[in-house]
Amino acid sequence: MIIALTKTNEYIQAGDNKAQLLKDLICPSCGKRVFLKKGESKIPHFSHHPKEACKVFTEGETREHLEGKLALYNFFKKKGYKVKLEAYLKNLNQRPDILIESKKKL
Numbered sequence: 889m890i891i892a893l894t895k896t897n898e899y900i901q902a903g904d905n906k907a908q909l910l911k912d913l914i915c916p917s918c919g920k921r922v923f924l925k926k927g928e929s930k931i932p933h934f935s936h937h938p939k940e941a942c943k944v945f946t947e948g949e950t951r952e953h954l955e956g957k958l959a960l961y962n963f964f965k966k967k968g969y970k971v972k973l974e975a976y977l978k979n980l981n982q983r984p985d986i987l988i989e990s991k992k993k994l
C-alpha cells in the first residue's frame with residue numbers, strides 16, 4: 889500500500905519525504921499501525937505488522953504493481969482528473985488501487 893493516515897487524519901504517500909519523519913501512521917481501513925518500508929527492490933510503501941491481518945489492504949504487492957498504480961495516478965492527475973490512490977470506500981468495504989472521478993455521466 890502507498891497511502892497511510894497520519895495522527896491528524898491526513899493521507900500521506902509513502903514517497904512523500906515527510907512520511908519518514910512521521911510516527912504513528914495507520915492503515916485507513918483497519919486503523920492498525922503501518923510501517924514505512926524503503927528499499928532497493930521496491931518503491932517506498934507501507935506495510936502492516938506481519939501478525940496483523942487486514943482484510944482490505946493487500947500486502948505483498950509487486951514492484952510493478954506499486955509503480956504501475958503510481959504512474960497511472962500521476963498520469964490522470966496531470967490530465968486534470970480528480971484522482972485518489974487507494975481510497976478506502978467504507979460503504980463497499982473495498983479499496984481500489986486508483987479512484988478516478990469522471991466529469992461525464994457514464
Ligand SMILES: [Zn+2]
Binds near residue numbers: 920941
Ligand atoms: Zn489495515
